[in-house]
């Protein structure tokens with residue numbers, strides 16, 4: 022055996038005793054042969070109580086006292102049965118453990134061929150806190166990347182990605198779908214007359230109202246300044262026209278409050294239909310030319326591309 026001088030063994034024990042990492046050795050039949058103070062602190066037990074205790078009893082203590090290792094289970098015996106299925110399967114195992122006091126530890130279990138187990142527990146609370154902060158940051162960044170900041174609906178990129186995925190599904194299932202392009206009428210004059218902030222209020226209110234007029238699984242987004250779009254899957258021409266009319270009315274018939282002003286805002290709508298055979302760009306161009314017709318034919322109205330091209 023290397024490094025077996027009594028002096029080395031003595032010093033090793035002294036180091037382990039003052040070490041901030043927890044160390045414990047279990048016998049081949051899973052009883053505590055010895056552990057250092059840091060290991061006792063993890064379990065909120067004193068060293069005398071730890072000596073000779075079985076792994077199962079140590080876990081039962083943690084469960085009953087709700088101290089030390091967090092055990093989220095209704096039934097400790099079921100939890101133990103599951104834990105035992107994972108333990109002692111390999112000579113080495115690494116896993117993270119959280120405590121009821123909020124600390125986190127990285128546990129390792131090393132097993133000798135004769136069956137004794139060395140457990141090491143290293144505190145990783147700081148790393149876990151950083152990891153959590155990083156996850157929340159990534160989540161809010163992806164939220165930012167997909168959401169229009171002003172109206173909080175999907176931005177153009179998110180809208181297009183969602184529609185492309187849905188178009189592929191429509192094609193597979195041979196189902197009709199419709200793209201509605203909405204463009205507020207004379208919106209420049211809202212900004213010019215009442216100011217940009219009032220214009221922003223109108224955009225926010227428009228997004229909220231349109232969202233309410235749609236089904237939960239319809240795709241809705243702001244794809245340009247005062248341009249919104251709706252994708253309706255499993256939708257025939259009659260239904261597309263019906264939804265467009267509902268959206269038109271919900272805007273035109275109820276003035277929008279912007280500061281002290283009550284503004285009557287209308288929208289023109291271009292509709293394009295598909296059975297999934299068009300890609301987003303083609304569908305968008307068709308809806309855009311229908312929108313152009315809606316503007317030309319007097320605004321505050323919807324036009325269907327399919328009928329235009331007949």
Ligand SMILES: Nc1nc2c(ncn2[C@@H]2O[C@H](COP(=O)(O)OP(=O)(O)OP(=O)(O)O)[C@@H](O)[C@H]2O)c(=O)[nH]1
Pocket residue numbers: 171204205206207208209210212216217218219220221224245246247316320
């Ligand atoms: N307040 C505000 N205005 C915006 C925003 N994005 C674009 N706009 C304004 O929207 C207006 C669009 O004007 P135009 O493209 O001339 O269209 P319009 O006045 O709505 O006229 P028609 O579409 O022909 O009915 C411009 O004045 C833009 O400055 C925004 O985020 N906030």
